[in-house]
Every structure is written in C-alpha cells, then in structure tokens.
Amino acid sequence: MSWAEYQPSCRVPLETRRPRHPVAEKREKKRQKTLAKKRAEAERRHPPDPAEVLERTMIAKIPELTSWWDCPVPLTGVYSKDCYADGHEKDWLLVSTNSRWRSAQTRDLYALRTDIEELHRQIKCFWDLTRFQSTAWSLIVSQTVFVSLTYSLLQLHLLAHGHQELNRRTRDTTRRLLPDGDRVIIYRQQYFAFFTLLEHTELTLSLEGKARRKALAKARRLQKEFPQS
Numbered sequence: 323m324s325w326a327e328y329q330p331s332c333r334v335p336l337e338t339r340r341p342r343h344p345v346a347e348k349r350e351k352k353r354q355k356t357l358a359k360k361r362a363e364a365e366r367r368h369p370p371d372p373a374e375v376l377e378r379t380m381i382a383k384i385p386e387l388t389s390w391w392d393c394p395v396p397l398t399g400v401y402s403k404d405c406y407a408d409g410h411e412k413d414w415l416l417v418s419t420n421s422r423w424r425s426a427q428t429r430d431l432y433a434l435r436t437d438i439e440e441l442h443r444q445i446k447c448f449w450d451l452t453r454f455q456s457t458a459w460s461l462i463v464s465q466t467v468f469v470s471l472t473y474s475l476l477q478l479h480l481l482a483h484g485h486q487e488l489n490r491r492t493r494d495t496t497r498r499l500l501p502d503g504d505r506v507i508i509y510r511q512q513y514f515a516f517f518t519l520l521e522h523t524e525l526t527l528s529l530e531g532k533a534r535r536k537a538l539a540k541a542r543r544l545q546k547e548f549p550q551s
Contacts, residue, residue, distance in 0.1 A: 328425070
C-alpha cells in the first residue's frame with residue numbers, strides 16, 4: 323500500500339463586499355495585525371493540546387475491495403490516517419465504485435458533503451420549503467416541487483453565467499451579489515448620479531403633479547427619437 327500526504331484543495335473565498343476606502347483598508351490591516359499578535363500571545367501562554375493538533379493526513383488507495391458481501395461490484399477504498407502532534411492516529415475509510423478516481427480526488431469529492439448539507443439547510447430555511455400554507459397534501463406536494471424546481475433553475479442560471487461560486491450563498495445574498503444590469507444616469511447642472519432600474523422606477527413613480535407630467539413627456543419624446551430595435 324502506497325501512502326501519500328493529502329493536501330486538500332482550497333477554494334478561492336467569495337468576495338462579499340465592495341472595495342474599502344484606502345483609509346479604512348489601512349485601519350483594517352492594522353486591526354488584523356493586532357489580532358494576530360494577540361492570538362500568538364494567547365497561544366504562547368496557553369499552547370493547544372497536542373492531542374487536538376492535526377499535523378498531517380496520509381492517504382492510500384485500496385482497489386478491488388470485496389469484503390462488503392451485499393455489494394455486487396468491487397469497491398475502491400481510500401484509507402485516511404490523521405496524524406496528531408502527540409503521536410496518536412485516527413484511521414477511517416472511504417469507499418467508491420469508481421476505480422479511476424485518484425485518492426486525493428475522492429477526498430476532495432467527499433469534502434463536498436458539508437456543502438450539500440448546507441444547501442439542504444438553505445432550501446429549508448431560506449426558500450420557505452417547509453413553511454406550508456395549507457394542510458392539503460396536493461398543495462404541500464406542489465410547493466415542494468416548485469420550490470425545488472426554482473432552486474434548480476437558479477443553480478443552472480448561475481452555472482451558465484459563470485457565477486457558480488454563489489451557490490454556497492443564501493438567496494438574499496445571491497441576489498445582492500449578482501450583477502443587476504444596466505444603470506440610469508441622471509445629470510443635473512454639474513452633478514450626476516447612478517441609479518438601478520428599480521431605483522429609477524421608484525423615483526419616477528414618486529413624482530407628483532407637474533414633475534410627473536414633464537417626466538412622462540420626456541420619456542415619450544425619447545422613445546420616438548430612439549425607437550427600440
């Protein structure tokens with residue numbers, strides 16, 4: 323059996339905020355430096371228990387496992403050995419019917435389990451899957467089907483447009499981070515402002531009296547001058 327040290331693949335963290343102002347960025351770096359210094363001092367005074375410090379993980383591939391009598395096909399096992407600082411080890415085994423996967427690939431795929439569980443939690447907690455408005459069985463089934471279908475369609479949309487990393491975010495966060503399309507620019511004397519289409523629509527609908535009539539006339543004139551193709 324050939325052992326190799328396992329190095330888990332790291333995903334690039336998703337940026338969830340706009341770039342900070344240079345002054346705020348400088349303050350944040352200073353704050354992080356102070357926190358790191360405090361953590362190092364705390365570890366020096368109270369070092370971690372060696373029995374809980376994982377030093378490395380060794381993995382090995384075991385092909386053609388037939389010890390599971392109820393499984394009609396040979397299995398491929400990935401034997402993992404977690405080595406801790408105090409010298410003790412924890413062993414565990416992953417099995418798969420795919421014999422072509424490398425040991426590290428199998429471990430990386432197994433790591434998706436927590437993501438899958440998180441997505442299940444999102445569907446239940448943030449997509450109203452379990453907030454049934456009726457006790458009728460047919461309506462419960464319909465709500466479950468349509469919520470699941472909507473969630474699946476959103477994932478396909480994210481994948482098709484290169485935003486698959488957003489699938490680990492909640493629905494509200496996904497909507498906030500997705501590009502929201504065109505902007506409306508309003509100029510007034512020496513000033514200008516950018517508005518989303520929804521913000522501009524809200525401003526327009528909030529107009530009253532003469533201002534509303536002037537905006538409507540302007541929109542109609544622009545529509546004639548620049549007809550949509």
